[in-house]
Amino acid sequence: MFMLSLYFMVMDFMVILEFNLLTINSSSILMTILLDWMSLLFMSFVLFISSMVVIYSKDYMLGDINLNRFIMLVSMFVLSMMLLIISPNMISILLGWDGLGLVSYCLVIYYQNVKSYNAGMLTALTNRIGDVALLMVIAWMLNYGSWNYIYYMDFMKLDFSMKIISYLILLAAFTKSAQIPFSSWLPAAMAAPTPVSSLVHSSTLVTAGVYLLIRFSNCLDYNVMMLMLFLGTLTMFMAGLGANFEFDLKKIIALSTLSQLGLMMxxxxxxEFNLAFFHLxxxxxxxxxxxxxxxxxxxxxxxxxxxxxxxxxxxxxxxxxxxxxxxxxxxxxxxxxxxxxxxxxxxxxxxxxxxxxxxxxxxxxxxxxxxxxxxxxxxxxxxxxxxxxxxxxxxxxxxxxxxxxxxxxxxxxxxxxxxxxxxxxxxxxxxxxxxxxxxxxxxxxxxxxxxxxxxxxxxxxxxxxxxxxxxxxxxSSMWNMPVLSTLGVSFYPMYLGKYIYKNLDQGWSEYLGSQNLYYNLKKSSGLIQFLSKNNLKLYLIMLVLWIIYLFVFMYSNSL
Known part of the structure; x- marks a missing residue:
C-alpha cells in the first residue's frame, strides 16, 4: 500500500469507486471508495502500526481468557478506521466514524470495573455528540443531491448550507480529537489495555477528527479557522501544562497526544493541511x-x-x-x-x-x-x-x-x-x-x-x-474539565430529576392524581359492594318502605 501511494503520488492519480446502494427522490446513497496518495499513505501507516500492536498484544495480554475477543475488537477498530480513511462520502464516513466510537467503548470497558465503566461511558457519550453532528451534516447535504462532499467543496464554499456543514464538521472533529471543551475523555480512555492506547493515540481514533478536517480543508471559511486556531492552541497549551503536573505514566503520554493534536489543529x-498531515x-x-x-x-x-x-x-x-x-x-x-x-x-x-x-x-x-x-x-x-x-x-x-x-x-x-x-x-x-x-x-x-x-x-x-x-x-486535572464534563453535565440534571421524582412523581401528583383517584374509586365501589352484599336485608327494607309508602299514599288519598 505504501508503494502504491508512492506511485499515485508520482503519477498524480486519484481513483474513485462508487457502488450505488439506493436511490430515493434523486438522491443516491453510494458506497464510495477514494484512493489517492493521502488515503493510501495513511492506510499503510495504520496497518503497519496495528500489525506491530497485535504482535505486541500477544505477549502483553498473555494469560487473558478473552485474548481472541480482544484481537477481534482491535481488528474491527482498524477496519472502522480504514472505512473512514477511504470514504469521501458522508454516509460511508459515518459507518467508520460510528464503528470507531462503538468499538472504542468496548475496548475502554475491557477490564470490567467501575473506573473503566465510567471512562467508557464518558468516551461513548462525548463521541456521540460528534456522531449527531455528522448525522446533521448528512441532513443538510440532502440539498445537494449527493453526499460526496469532495465534488462541491470548493465552489460551494460561500453557500450558507456549506457554512453550517463546516461548523458541524468542526464540532464532530473536536469531539473525536478531544479538543477543548471535549478533552476530558482522552485521559479517561486510559482505562483501556495499553496496546489499545497505543493504537488509539497514534493512528486511529483521535486522528480521525484531524483527518476529516484535512479532507474538508477547502471549504472551511475564515471564522471557522479562527475558532479552530484559538481552541487548538488553547488545547495544546492546557495539555502541555497538565502533563507537567501528572504522575500517571499513561496519562502523561495521553496529555502529550492531546498537545500534539492541538498543534495539528x-x-x-x-x-497548511499538508503540514498537519505530515505531523499526523x-x-x-x-x-x-x-x-x-x-x-x-x-x-x-x-x-x-x-x-x-x-x-x-x-x-x-x-x-x-x-x-x-x-x-x-x-x-x-x-x-x-x-x-x-x-x-x-x-x-x-x-x-x-x-x-x-x-x-x-x-x-x-x-x-x-x-x-x-x-x-x-x-x-x-x-x-x-x-x-x-x-x-x-x-x-x-x-x-x-x-x-x-x-x-x-x-x-x-x-x-x-x-x-x-x-x-x-x-x-x-x-x-x-x-x-x-x-x-x-x-x-x-x-x-x-x-x-x-x-x-x-x-x-x-x-x-x-x-x-x-x-x-x-x-x-493536572486539565483546568477542572473532567469535573465540568462529568459532574457539571450529569450531577445537576440527576439532582433535578431526584427532586422532581420526590416532590412531583411521589408527591403532589401522587396525592392529587393516582392516590386521589384510587380513594374516590374505592369509596364508590365500597358503596356498590355494600349494596350487593346485603341484598336480602335491603330487599326486605325496601319492601317495608314500599308498604309504608303505600299506606301514606292511601291515607293521603282518603283524606
Missing part, C-alpha cells in the same frame, strides 16, 4: 512506540503506573529504556529525528505568517512545555533513584513486546526525513532572522531545564504545601 487552521504521520510513529514502552514498563512493575515508584530503570531494562528515550526525544523534536522534521517546519511556517503575539507565544511556550514534561518523564523513569521494591523481576526478556517496538524504532528515527522528501516535492522556503530561526532550539533548552527543575520539585518539602497541591491538582 492549529497549523491546519493556518491553512510522524506523530503516529513515535506515539505508538512510546505507549508500547510504557506498557512494557507497567507490565514489569506489576501494573504500577505511578512514575514516582519508578526510577533507574535503564539498569534493569536497557533496551526498552533506549527505545523509550529515542521516542521521547523524537517527540521533543531533537534535530534529525522524525518529530523534528514536522515540528520544526510547523513552527517556522507559523513564524513566517503574519499573526498576533498571542499565537506566536503560545506555540513556542507549548513547545517548551513538551520538552519540559518529557525531561521530567525521563528523569522519573529512566534516570533518578530506583524507587521500586528491592525484590523485583524487572527484565527485558519479552521478545514479542520488543519485536513490536523494534519494528517501529527505525521509522521513529528515519520516518520524518523519508516522509518529508515524499510529501513535499517542492521544498518549503524558510526565510527567518537568526533569533527567530533559533527560537525553537532556545525554547526547547529552556523547557528541558524547566522539566529538570520540576522533577526536583517535591510538594511535601515546599513551604505552602496546600496551595501547591491545589495548583498541581488544578493543572
Amino acid at each position: 492549529s497549523i491546519l487552521a493556518l491553512g 504521520l510522524t506523530h503516529a510513529l513515535f506515539k505508538a512506540t512510546l505507549f508500547m514502552c510504557a506498557g512494557c514498563i507497567i507490565h514489569n512493575l506489576g501494573d504500577c503506573q505511578d512514575i514516582r515508584y519508578m526510577g533507574g530503570l535503564v539498569i534493569h531494562m536497557p533496551l526498552t529504556c533506549c527505545i523509550f528515550n529515542i521516542s521521547n526525544l523524537s517527540l521533543c523534536g531533537l534535530p534529525f529525528m522524525s518529530g523534528f522534521y514536522s515540528k520544526d517546519l510547523i513552527l517556522e511556517i507559523m513564524s513566517m505568517n503574519y499573526l498576533n503575539i498571542y499565537i506566536y507565544l503560545i506555540f513556542f511556550i507549548s513547545t517548551g512545555l513538551t520538552v519540559s514534561y518529557t525531561i521530567r518523564l525521563i528523569y522519573y523513569t529512566i534516570m533518578g533513584s530506583f524507587n521500586y521494591f528491592s525484590l523485583n523481576t524487572l527484565n527485558d526478556t519479552s521478545m514479542m513486546m520488543l519485536g513490536g517496538m523494534m519494528g517501529l524504532i527505525f521509522l521513529v528515527i528515519m520516518g520524518g526525513s523519508i516522509l518529508m522528501w515524499l510529501i513535499f516535492p517542492t521544498p518549503y522556503f524558510v526565510c527567518l532572522p537568526y533569533y527567530m530561526k533559533m527560537m525553537a532550539l532556545i525554547v526547547s533548552l529552556i523547557g528541558g531545564w524547566l522539566g529538570y527543575e520540576l522533577s526536583q520539585f517535591n510538594l511535601s518539602y515546599s513551604l505552602n504545601t496546600l496551595t501547591n497541591l491545589k495548583i498541581s491538582l488544578f493543572f
Whole structure:
C-alpha cells in the first residue's frame, strides 16, 4: 500500500469507486471508495502500526481468557478506521466514524470495573455528540443531491448550507480529537489495555477528527479557522501544562497526544493541511512506540503506573529504556529525528505568517512545555533513584513486546526525513532572522531545564504545601474539565430529576392524581359492594318502605 501511494503520488492519480446502494427522490446513497496518495499513505501507516500492536498484544495480554475477543475488537477498530480513511462520502464516513466510537467503548470497558465503566461511558457519550453532528451534516447535504462532499467543496464554499456543514464538521472533529471543551475523555480512555492506547493515540481514533478536517480543508471559511486556531492552541497549551503536573505514566503520554493534536489543529487552521498531515504521520510513529514502552514498563512493575515508584530503570531494562528515550526525544523534536522534521517546519511556517503575539507565544511556550514534561518523564523513569521494591523481576526478556517496538524504532528515527522528501516535492522556503530561526532550539533548552527543575520539585518539602497541591491538582486535572464534563453535565440534571421524582412523581401528583383517584374509586365501589352484599336485608327494607309508602299514599288519598 505504501508503494502504491508512492506511485499515485508520482503519477498524480486519484481513483474513485462508487457502488450505488439506493436511490430515493434523486438522491443516491453510494458506497464510495477514494484512493489517492493521502488515503493510501495513511492506510499503510495504520496497518503497519496495528500489525506491530497485535504482535505486541500477544505477549502483553498473555494469560487473558478473552485474548481472541480482544484481537477481534482491535481488528474491527482498524477496519472502522480504514472505512473512514477511504470514504469521501458522508454516509460511508459515518459507518467508520460510528464503528470507531462503538468499538472504542468496548475496548475502554475491557477490564470490567467501575473506573473503566465510567471512562467508557464518558468516551461513548462525548463521541456521540460528534456522531449527531455528522448525522446533521448528512441532513443538510440532502440539498445537494449527493453526499460526496469532495465534488462541491470548493465552489460551494460561500453557500450558507456549506457554512453550517463546516461548523458541524468542526464540532464532530473536536469531539473525536478531544479538543477543548471535549478533552476530558482522552485521559479517561486510559482505562483501556495499553496496546489499545497505543493504537488509539497514534493512528486511529483521535486522528480521525484531524483527518476529516484535512479532507474538508477547502471549504472551511475564515471564522471557522479562527475558532479552530484559538481552541487548538488553547488545547495544546492546557495539555502541555497538565502533563507537567501528572504522575500517571499513561496519562502523561495521553496529555502529550492531546498537545500534539492541538498543534495539528492549529497549523491546519493556518491553512497548511499538508503540514498537519505530515505531523499526523510522524506523530503516529513515535506515539505508538512510546505507549508500547510504557506498557512494557507497567507490565514489569506489576501494573504500577505511578512514575514516582519508578526510577533507574535503564539498569534493569536497557533496551526498552533506549527505545523509550529515542521516542521521547523524537517527540521533543531533537534535530534529525522524525518529530523534528514536522515540528520544526510547523513552527517556522507559523513564524513566517503574519499573526498576533498571542499565537506566536503560545506555540513556542507549548513547545517548551513538551520538552519540559518529557525531561521530567525521563528523569522519573529512566534516570533518578530506583524507587521500586528491592525484590523485583524487572527484565527485558519479552521478545514479542520488543519485536513490536523494534519494528517501529527505525521509522521513529528515519520516518520524518523519508516522509518529508515524499510529501513535499517542492521544498518549503524558510526565510527567518537568526533569533527567530533559533527560537525553537532556545525554547526547547529552556523547557528541558524547566522539566529538570520540576522533577526536583517535591510538594511535601515546599513551604505552602496546600496551595501547591491545589495548583498541581488544578493543572493536572486539565483546568477542572473532567469535573465540568462529568459532574457539571450529569450531577445537576440527576439532582433535578431526584427532586422532581420526590416532590412531583411521589408527591403532589401522587396525592392529587393516582392516590386521589384510587380513594374516590374505592369509596364508590365500597358503596356498590355494600349494596350487593346485603341484598336480602335491603330487599326486605325496601319492601317495608314500599308498604309504608303505600299506606301514606292511601291515607293521603282518603283524606
